[in-house]
Amino acid sequence: MAGRVLAIDQGTTSTRCIVFDAGARVLATAQREFRQHYPHHGWVEHDPADIWCDTLATARAVLAEAGPVAAIGITNQRETVVVWDRNTGEPIHRAIVWQDRRTATVCQTLRDAGHEPLVSARTGLLLDPYFSATKIGWILDAVPGARRRAERGDLAFGTIDAFLLWHLTGGRVHATDATNASRTLLFDIHRQCWDAELCALFGVPEPLLPEVRDSSGQFGETSLFDGGAIPIAGIAGDQQAALFGQTCFEPGAAKATYGTGCFMLMNTGRAAVTSNNRLLTTTAYRLDGEASYAVEGSIFVAGAGVKWLRDGLGLITHASQTDDMATRVADNGGVYMVPAFVGLGAPHWRPEARGLISGLTLGTTAAHVARAALEAVAYQTRDLAEAMAADGAGRPEALRIDGGMSANSWLCQFLADILETPVERPAMPETTALGAAFLAGMATGVWDGIAGVAAVDRRVEQFTPDIAGAERAALIAGWRGALARTLI
Ligand SMILES: Nc1ncnc2c1ncn2[C@@H]1O[C@H](COP(=O)(O)OP(=O)(O)O)[C@@H](O)[C@H]1O
C-alpha cells in the first residue's frame, strides 16, 4: 500500500479511476462512459445513480488490480449540481450539468438589476448559467416542497465531489474543497467562506451547503472497499487538479485541458487577479488554510465539437480520425467553425450565441470540416491567452496541455503555431487524476509537500511554433471574421 494512491476522476462524459505509485506511474486504470440526458434544448442532465455506480465499479476494478492504497483523491466535473435528501441519500432531481443553459433568463434578470459587479468582486465569476447557484435555485423551485425542506436542513447540495464524498463515507461527511466551492457563485474567494448576501441573492438556504475545507487534508474515510478503511485526503475541481498535476506551482505557469470543453488556467500565486477581459478568477488550490489563485478562461466546446462530428453529423466514427483528416488537406479551404453549440464562454460570455460553419464551397470536404473543428480550439485558446496577457497575467513560457483531445498531434502543432508559444504534452496524460492523487498523497505522507510533488520526474513532448507570421495572421483574421458573425 505504501506510496500508492487511488484517484477518482469524475468527468462530464466518463468516470475514471486510476491508481498511481509514488513515482506518479499508472498501476491500474478503469473507465466507464455514462449517459447524457438532454430533456430540452440547451438542458443537460446526469443521473447521479449512474455516477455513483460507475465510481464504485471503476474503483473496485483498479483496487483489485493494483492492491491496497494509502489514500483516495477525488477530482470532478465542476459546477454540476446535485441536491439530495440527507436522510436517504436520494437525489431529489437529476444532476444539472455545468453545460446546462436553462437559467440564462434568471442570470440576465440579475445582470439587468445591476448585481454582476458585486457578484464578480466576491466570487471572481460572472453571472452566467454555467455556475452552480442558479441551478440550485431552479431545482428548489421545480421540485415540490424542496425549498421548505432545504430551509429545514433536510436536504444537502453538493458539486459531484461532495456527492461522492457523502456516499463514500456512508453519509457521514458533507464537505467540499475550496476549488469546488469557488465555482458556485456563493463563495467569497477572498475571505474563503460562503457569503450570506450571495446566498440570499440566489435564494439558496445556507443549511444546504457543505463545509469547505483545504484541497489537501483529511476529508473522511471509506470502508466500502476490501482491506479496511481508506482515508479520502484530497479533493479539487478537475481543472484545478490538472493545474496541480501539471505542477504549475509558480505564478505565470499555465495549462490548458482539452476534454469536452477547454479550460486554460494560469497560476497567479497569492494574488487574486481581477480580470478586465471577462476571464474568471478562481481558487487554484488551498493548502494549510492558504489559498493560491488562478485566472481562468473557459471554452465550453472543444472535444464536444469532435464528438458532434461523430454523433451529430456522422462524419467520423472515432475522434482520433480527425488527426489524419486534418493532415490530409493542404489547408482549411477557407472553412471556419465557431462551435457556439451551448453559447460562448470566455471571453465573450454569450449564452444565446449559436454555432456556425462558414466559407463552405462545392470544394469543401468532410476533412475541411473536421479540420475546422480542431482549428477552432486553437483560435479560442489564443483568444484566452491574449485576454490573460491584457489582464497583466503575462504570457506563459510554454503552455502545458492535457485532456482527451491532446492525443491529437496535429492539433498540438497547430496550437503552438497559432499561439506562438511552445506547447508541452506530458508523456503521462492523466494529469487531472494525478493532481487529485498528489493532493491526497501530500496529506498522507506519500509526497512531502509541493516540493516533493515538483521533484517527481515528468517527461514531456514539446511542439514548437513553425508557421510564417503572415500565414498565422491570415488564419486568425479568418477566425475573427467567422466569430464576428456569431456574435451579431
Ligand atoms: N484524437 C482525438 N482527436 C480529437 N478529439 C479527441 C481525440 N480523442 C478524444 N477526443 C475528444 O476528447 C473528448 C474526451 O476527452 P476527455 O478528457 O475524456 O473528456 P471529459 O473529461 O470532458 O469527459 C471527447 O469530446 C472526444 O471527442
Ligand SMILES: O=P(O)(O)OC[C@H](O)CO
Ligand atoms: O469534465 P470536463 O473535463 O469536461 O471538465 C468540466 C469542467 O470542470 C467544467 O467547468
